[in-house]
Amino acid sequence: LIEAGSLDRLPHLLPEAHSYVIISDSNVAEIHGKHLQHLIPRSHLLSFAAGEANKTREMWQRLTDEMLDHHIARDGCVIALGGGVTCDLAGFVAATYMRGVPVVQVPTSLLAMIDAAIGGKTGVDVPAGKNLVGAFHTPHTVVIDPLVLNTLPDDELSNGLAEAIKHGAIADRAYLEWIEESAGAIFERRVHTLESLIRRSVEIKSQFVEGDVREAGKRAALNFGHTIAHALESLSNFELQHGSAVGLGMMIEAEIGAVMGVTDEHATAAITGALHRARLPDSIVFDNGLPLIEATASDKKVRGGTVRYVLLESIGKIARTERGDWTWDVPDDVVSEALRQFSV
Numbered sequence: 127l128i129e130a131g132s133l134d135r136l137p138h139l140l141p142e143a144h145s146y147v148i149i150s151d152s153n154v155a156e157i158h159g160k161h162l163q164h165l166i167p168r169s170h171l172l173s174f175a176a177g178e179a180n181k182t183r184e185m186w187q188r189l190t191d192e193m194l195d196h197h198i199a200r201d202g203c204v205i206a207l208g209g210g211v212t213c214d215l216a217g218f219v220a221a222t223y224m225r226g227v228p229v230v231q232v233p234t235s236l237l238a239m240i241d242a243a244i245g246g247k248t249g250v251d252v253p254a255g256k257n258l259v260g261a262f263h264t265p266h267t268v269v270i271d272p273l274v275l276n277t278l279p280d281d282e283l284s285n286g287l288a289e290a291i292k293h294g295a296i297a298d299r300a301y302l303e304w305i306e307e308s309a310g311a312i313f314e315r316r317v318h319t320l321e322s323l324i325r326r327s328v329e330i331k332s333q334f335v336e337g338d339v340r341e342a343g344k345r346a347a348l349n350f351g352h353t354i355a356h357a358l359e360s361l362s363n364f365e366l367q368h369g370s371a372v373g374l375g376m377m378i379e380a381e382i383g384a385v386m387g388v389t390d391e392h393a394t395a396a397i398t399g400a401l402h403r404a405r406l407p408d409s410i411v412f413d414n415g416l417p418l419i420e421a422t423a424s425d426k427k428v429r430g431g432t433v434r435y436v437l438l439e440s441i442g443k444i445a446r447t448e449r450g451d452w453t454w455d456v457p458d459d460v461v462s463e464a465l466r467q468f469s470v
């Protein structure tokens with residue numbers, strides 16, 4: 127459900143359950159969590175310190191223990207209220223608690239609305255990398271209220287726009303162009319524009335998820351930009367925002383595709399222009415790309431010891447291998463050559 131004002135109607139949109147557990151980070155718990163707890167009968171509010179650093183197995187353990195302390199049974203329901211970290215963490219709690227209870231995703235950031243809340247991926251980060259421990263757990267309901275973005279800082283709005291740009295890059299050139307043209311209205315929080323943005327991105331993500339929930343085929347296309355992005359995040363100790371990392375990842379992976387002779391040479395420039403309008407970093411400089419290449423080795427998409435990348439054919443179209451695969455084996459020397467385009 128994508129509708130302004132839907133957050134206040136949440137009690138009427140929930141599945142029947144004996145009790146409800148609202149899981150939220152400390153910031154969102156103060157803004158929306160306590161209000162929802164008051165509105166929803168038989169509900170408990172569990173919060174954790176905000177930030178990617180807390181999306182851990184230790185936090186999963188703490189939250190599940192707290193649910194046990196509240197005597198939540200299999201007829202309970204988890205409400206994931208927050209941004210991408212909350213969607214992933216609370217979703218993983220729901221996927222594993224009592225071997226699985228329903229989860230309702232209520233995303234409060236643009237990134238969560240168009241990405242983390244859609245498709246059922248849940249998980250936590252571990253020292254070896256992001257989201258390496260998790261489960262696929264399709265939400266019972268996703269409730270998206272664009273009005274909550276009024277309290278979202280501009281840099282977090284930019285963070286989410288990176289995923290919208292990705293959707294345009296892999297599936298809809300016209301949508302990517304619309305994002306650039308509509309950037310002003312998006313940052314002004316015009317409700318109609320935000321609803322259009324969210325709806326189109328959800329449509330595109332759903333197209334890739336439907337029929338491939340466990341990422342055995344076309345869903346992998348949604349990882350465009352993410353192999354490099356996850357490496358950048360890891361190297362920064364997760365201080366680099368996800369949207370900034372994805373934006374830079376898309377630039378670099380478009381360049382990798384160009385080196386491979388797969389990607390249209392104008393793709394990098396198109397992505398860079400969109401990132402600029404979204405107020406995201408649109409340039410990066412390496413003095414040595416080896417640490418980045420080494421960091422990609424822990425990515426979930428590694429197969430047979432070779433890192434696999436999603437490559438574009440052109441803006442709006444994913445490149446498929448001769449066998450029809452959605453991801454490509456890319457040797458480290460090709461990545462190194464592409465990184466030289468961004469070297470001092």
